[in-house]
Amino acid sequence: MSILLRNVNYTYGKGSSEEKQALKNINLEIHKNEFTAIVGHTGSGKSTLIQLLNGLEKADSGEILFHGKNIYDKDFSMKMLRSKVGLVFQYPEHQLFEATVVKDVAFGPNNMEWEPLKAELSTFGALKDVGIGEELFDVSPLALSGGQKRRVAIAGVLAVEPEILVLDEPMAGLDPAGRKEIFDLLKKLHSERKITIIMVSHSMEDVAEYASRVIVMNQGEVVLDGEPRKVFRYEKELKQIGLGVPQATSLMHCLAAQGAGVKEDCLTVQESVSEILKWLKRV
Amino acid sequence: MIRNITIGQYYVADSVIHRLDPRVKVTGTLLYIVSLFLFHNFWGYVVAVGCFFAVMVLSKVPFSYIVRGLKPIFFMLVFTAVLNLFWTPGTVFFRFGAIQLTWEGLRKSVFMAFRLIFLVLGSSLMTLTTTPNQLTDALEKLLRPLRHLHVPVHEIAMMMSIALRFIPILVEETDRIMKAQMARGADFESGSVLQRLRNMLPILVPLFVSAIRRANDLALAMDARCYHGGDGRTKMHPLRYQGRDFAAYFICIAYCVLLYSAVTYLPML
Numbered sequence: 409m410s411i412l413l414r415n416v417n418y419t420y421g422k423g424s425s426e427e428k429q430a431l432k433n434i435n436l437e438i439h440k441n442e443f444t445a446i447v448g449h450t451g452s453g454k455s456t457l458i459q460l461l462n463g464l465e466k467a468d469s470g471e472i473l474f475h476g477k478n479i480y481d482k483d484f485s486m487k488m489l490r491s492k493v494g495l496v497f498q499y500p501e502h503q504l505f506e507a508t509v510v511k512d513v514a515f516g517p518n519n520m521e522w523e524p525l526k527a528e529l530s531t532f533g534a535l536k537d538v539g540i541g542e543e544l545f546d547v548s549p550l551a552l553s554g555g556q557k558r559r560v561a562i563a564g565v566l567a568v569e570p571e572i573l574v575l576d577e578p579m580a581g582l583d584p585a586g587r588k589e590i591f592d593l594l595k596k597l598h599s600e601r602k603i604t605i606i607m608v609s610h611s612m613e614d615v616a617e618y619a620s621r622v623i624v625m626n627q628g629e630v631v632l633d634g635e636p637r638k639v640f641r642y643e644k645e646l647k648q649i650g651l652g653v654p655q656a657t658s659l660m661h662c663l664a665a666q667g668a669g670v671k672e673d674c675l676t677v678q679e680s681v682s683e684i685l686k687w688l689k690r691v
Numbered sequence: 692m693i694r695n696i697t698i699g700q701y702y703v704a705d706s707v708i709h710r711l712d713p714r715v716k717v718t719g720t721l722l723y724i725v726s727l728f729l730f731h732n733f734w735g736y737v738v739a740v741g742c743f744f745a746v747m748v749l750s751k752v753p754f755s756y757i758v759r760g761l762k763p764i765f766f767m768l769v770f771t772a773v774l775n776l777f778w779t780p781g782t783v784f785f786r787f788g789a790i791q792l793t794w795e796g797l798r799k800s801v802f803m804a805f806r807l808i809f810l811v812l813g814s815s816l817m818t819l820t821t822t823p824n825q826l827t828d829a830l831e832k833l834l835r836p837l838r839h840l841h842v843p844v845h846e847i848a849m850m851m852s853i854a855l856r857f858i859p860i861l862v863e864e865t866d867r868i869m870k871a872q873m874a875r876g877a878d879f880e881s882g883s884v885l886q887r888l889r890n891m892l893p894i895l896v897p898l899f900v901s902a903i904r905r906a907n908d909l910a911l912a913m914d915a916r917c918y919h920g921g922d923g924r925t926k927m928h929p930l931r932y933q934g935r936d937f938a939a940y941f942i943c944i945a946y947c948v949l950l951y952s953a954v955t956y957l958p959m960l
Binding site: 504 | 864867868870871872873874875876877878892893895896897900901
């Protein structure tokens with residue numbers, strides 16, 4: 409177990425006329441080396457939830473345990489938590505500010521008050537991880553392409569060597585090539601570096617392909633939680649809260665409803681194709 | 692974190708004062724503020740205060756809400772009051788070592804504080820009942836004659852409304868950038884003043900970059916919709932005076948007359 413949330417509540421704009429309960433009684437356990445996707449409609453509380461995980465926002469009630477220790481205890485180090493739980497915001501490239509790529513990535517390690525050698529090593533290690541070559545090290549981050557900028561921004565978070573990487577829609581606004589770059593990066597970090605990944609996403613296709621667990625949020629509550637294959641069975645319920653399932657899954661649901669004897673829980677086009685072929689051979 | 696900053700604190704309510712033409716409110720408020728400084732007579736204050744509370748009741752804005760506007764000028768208020776109290780020559784009624792208080796000083800400091808308080812309360816009442824957009828509209832209309840002096844009235848008004856429109860966006864952006872840098876271990880709360888200023892850099896640079904990007908996008912979008920400045924431009928909600936607005940102007944004049952007669956004919960107090 410790495411993060412445990414117990415009865416967490418969070419209310420926005422307390423005491424003002426726009427008071428809104430963003431999170432209601434959340435109970436969650438994020439395990440080591442999971443690849444979790446959080447999905448939900450705009451305003452369902454996803455962004456608030458991920459900001460609670462590294463202590464940027466504080467829950468009104470309930471507790472959050474990181475490796476069994478309550479993060480709201482007085483002697484708990486928030487700095488440690490923020491280095492262990494790396495948070496990548498939406499459009500992270502908007503937060504680049506240094507004159508060169510290397511300096512920007514080194515911002516995090518320098519804040520951690522590590523030995524200079526360790527800070528340098530992790531900086532270059534992170535740049536290598538995200539596939540930014542040496543020729544770009546001394547370039548201004550603002551001169552890079554969209555996908556490159558985003559990878560540099562992610563490197564800035566990776567450089568503090570987090571155990572858990574939380575990303576808010578890491579693919580938003582990128583072209584297909586850029587999306588693939590980021591996804592391959594996440595996959596590599598997950599499988600090779602054994603980093604636990606939590607990702608907010610709007611694309612059910614991406615979720616189906618990459619995540620090992622899906623958490624569905626609606627109006628501040630967790631409504632579904634499980635493997636994608638299980639969660640995407642609830643197409644009707646998901647549609648009711650403004651979400652959907654991967655198109656391939658939806659197709660299989662349709663075929664089955666028409667009386668075709670196919671398995672319904674296919675996630676990708678590939679799977680659906682072979683399942684349909686199998687069924688056609690049978691009839 | 693930074694979200695509790697309020698600029699343009701419009702109080703949503705449905706009242707006669709809210710519905711008034713913003714030009715009336717701007718003119719009336721100006722008149723009121725000027726009038727506060729034109730008398731040194733107790734009765735004058737009775738009229739001014741009474742008038743303020745009458746408008747406040749009509750506007751349905753709670754008094755506690757308006758009083759919040761006094762917070763930023765609190766120190767200035769105390770400072771001027773103290774200055775007037777101790778340094779006005781006149782009949783001494785209290786002496787303690789080098790400190791001496793005079794009746795004239797007491798009177799002056801009370802009156803001065805009164806003026807400042809009602810200056811702020813009066814203008815707060817206007818901004819609480821008028822949206823920033825209505826306000827810029829009113830200013831554009833009221834200042835229109837200055838066009839003949841080659842003052843770019845429309846452009847100034849447009850800049851004002853764009854600036855107002857972008858405040859909440861930039862506040863949100865600042866909040867997000869701040870959090871993102873905090874997630875990378877940035878610390879904005881400790882260190883010396885110089886250190887803290889230096890620590891603002893990771894917020895300011897991205898904020899300026901994004902503000903410039905937004906400005907560029909907006910300019911392009913305005914161009915794409917054929918914006919060509921103020922000449923011949925029509926309004927979606929043109930300002931038009933109605934019966935109640937004329938009534939309000941009349942009440943403003945009545946206020947002036949009442950104030951004048953109270954100050955002139957009632958015994959000096």
